[in-house]
Amino acid sequence: MSMTLEQFGIDRLSPQERCELIDLIWDSLPPDASFTPPEWHLRELEQRVAAADADPGAAEPWEAVLARLSRKP
Numbered sequence: 001m002s003m004t005l006e007q008f009g010i011d012r013l014s015p016q017e018r019c020e021l022i023d024l025i026w027d028s029l030p031p032d033a034s035f036t037p038p039e040w041h042l043r044e045l046e047q048r049v050a051a052a053d054a055d056p057g058a059a060e061p062w063e064a065v066l067a068r069l070s071r072k073p
Helices: 016-029 041-052 060-070
Strands: none
Touching: none
């Protein structure tokens, strides 16, 4: 069964509301839920780890990222 955004009314939500919905759905999963990520997720993770290993100086400290994201526009 394949559902669409329109069937759930998600297409009418604002970006903020969609993010809140993602949080609600994620939080609704039981902690012991079995999940196997799609193969493309695993490949992406491998590529990102390899890029980080290749250039560790490109990383930004978490505190700096959090401060940047916390600033109001």
